[in-house]
Amino acid sequence: MKTVFAHVDCNNFYASCEKLFRPDLRNTPIVVLSNNDGCVVARSKEAKALGIKMGVPVHQIKSEIRQYGIQLFSSNYTLYGDMSHRVMVTLEALAPRVDVYSIDEAFLDITGIDKAVSFADFGRQVKDTVYQNVGLPVCVGIAPTRTLAKLANYAAKKFAATKGVVDLTDPARQRRLLAIVPVEEVWGVGRKLSVKLQAMGITNALQLADTDLATLRKRFSVVLERTARELNGTACIAWDDAPSPKKQIMCSRSFGQPLQSLPDLEKAVAHYATRATEKLRGGQQFAGELIVFIRTNPFRTNVAQYSKSASVKLVNSTQDSRLIVQQALGQLRSIYRSGYDYAKAGVMLSELVDETGLQEDLFEPLGTENLGRAKSERLMAVMDEINRKSRATLCMARAAGPTAYVMRREHLSPAYTTDRAALPKVR
DNA sequence: TCTGGGGTCCTAGGACCC
DNA sequence: TCTGGGGTCCTAGGACCC
Known part of the structure; x- marks a missing residue:
């Protein structure tokens, strides 16, 4: 039987998540900003209608913001991640196979479903169920290939007459x-x-x-x-x-303000290395290579620019934060030059393997080969467990203390769905 | 003043081998 | 005087996606 795909895509996902908890802004133009409140990464339909472009730096649309009363929101990934999960769980109950393609899209295998219901009716059912269960609007495109299903979804969004569902199975x-x-x-x-x-x-x-x-x-x-x-x-x-398992894991951020000193950069890099290694353990992987990069702000063309990365192969693949932080700081020190305004740093882990891909250590005494690893894994598991219950309770000493690099998030909404103290109240 | 973060895949070209 | 050819592996860079 010929395969049929349904592509489900949330409408203005981040903006819709914010509006869901702010019914008072139902018809108000809103935009969601990137980290550091830098660029526009999502727009409500009212903001799109005003001609606000995707990716535009927020300082370039200051007059529109004032003129039209556009409301700003800092990125709230805790909220979006939780809402995304709710959408995907709903979809998984509706189709035998679901490929989660990104935070706000998924492909569904709906081959043969037309024996019971027309494709278009099924699409409407998906749309209504997600709205009922989660409160977010989606569009659905249906076609025999993923590329056509994406195109059907484009049409579903673009043409109001489709009411958000397009069946493109007919050649x-x-x-x-x-x-x-x-x-x-x-x-x-x-x-x-x-x-x-x-x-x-x-x-x-x-x-x-x-x-x-x-x-x-x-x-x-x-x-x-x-x-x-x-x-x-x-x-x-x-x-x-x-x-397929991940091939690389990255953690990088622009700083909320320029950093000059090595100790300030060390704190940021130690933090990013820790986060990257947490993700690594989350996927039960081990890293064989580590890359660190730092750079100045390339948009400030009137000041001295510097951009450099350094990498190191890890003799034994690891998922131990202590080792990775230590190696990352070593690389940072080798590329750091004083006299620059640094704007961003990052840590990338690559050459990832799972447990079966680990090499035994040639230099460990016979019979104790896995002792060191077992100890490390127990320690990391305890750290992860504590941090899971209460975020960022335990960290490497290198990353502790006051941080100069924290990002700007001046328009952050509450973690409505993941923090008891932030639960919305109904009056 | 203020410009995101995190991924994947493919290709070309060089190094190296016999 | 004549100066090969084919294969693999690795890396850097470019393109794309959300």
Whole structure:
């Protein structure tokens, strides 16, 4: 039987999460800001209608904010993560297989479901159930490939007459939609590619679908060839039964204010290394390589710039925060130069393996090979358990004390759903 | 004054081997 | 005087995604 995908995507996800707990702002334009309250990363439909662009630095739209009374929100990932989880749990109850693609999207396998209910009716059922259970609006696109399902969702969002659900399983309908969708809206076609394609006279999705596959492969890559095949209804991205494990884990942040001193940077890097290692343990992985980077603010073109990274291979793959923090600080010291205003730092873990990929230590005495590891794992498990109950109770001494790097979050909403003290009150 | 964070995949080219 | 060819592995960089 031919596979059918449903693509479910939350509308203005972060903005909708904020509005859910602020019914007083129902018709008010709001935007959600990136870390450090830097850029706009989400907009309510009212803010979109005012022409506020995605990604714009907030200081560039100050006059609009004042003029239209746009409400600002700092990113509240604790809230969005919890709301996302609720949406996904709801979807998992509706379909036999769900691929969570990002914080606000998922693909559902709905092959054969049309024996019981029409695809469009199923889409409406998904939409209504999520709204009923979680309170967030979603759109649903249905098609024989993921790329077409994303495009169906684009249409569901763009055209009000669809009421948020588009069934694109019919090939004639596929071609009619492709003809009116600009090529840059296709999943997998970004800014650079769309410029090149337009130069070749390919401006809409249908023209891309009708381009010779060998030409696409030669002029671009197999990736774009695959996209064209998917637009023609041939599924190239199948279901992963075992989602592949992570290949790298990163923790990086811009600082709330520029940092100059090594001790201030050390505190930040120790903290990021700790966070990255927590994620590593969360996925039961071990890191074989560590990369540290620091950089100044590239947007401040009138001041001295510096950007450097350093990496080190870990002799034995590890998930021990003590070792990773120590190594990260060593790398930081090797690249630090005084006299710069640093704006950002980060720690990346790579060469990740699971337990079966661990090498035994050649230099441990026979019979005690795993003793050190067992001790380390017990210690880390205790740390994680305490920090799970009460966030950031235990940390490396290097990361402790007053921190100069904390980010700006001047418009942060409460953790409505994850902190008892912040529960919304109904009067 | 103020410009996010975290990922994946593919390709080209160099090093190295026989 | 003539100066190969094919294969693998690794890395850096670029493109994309949300």
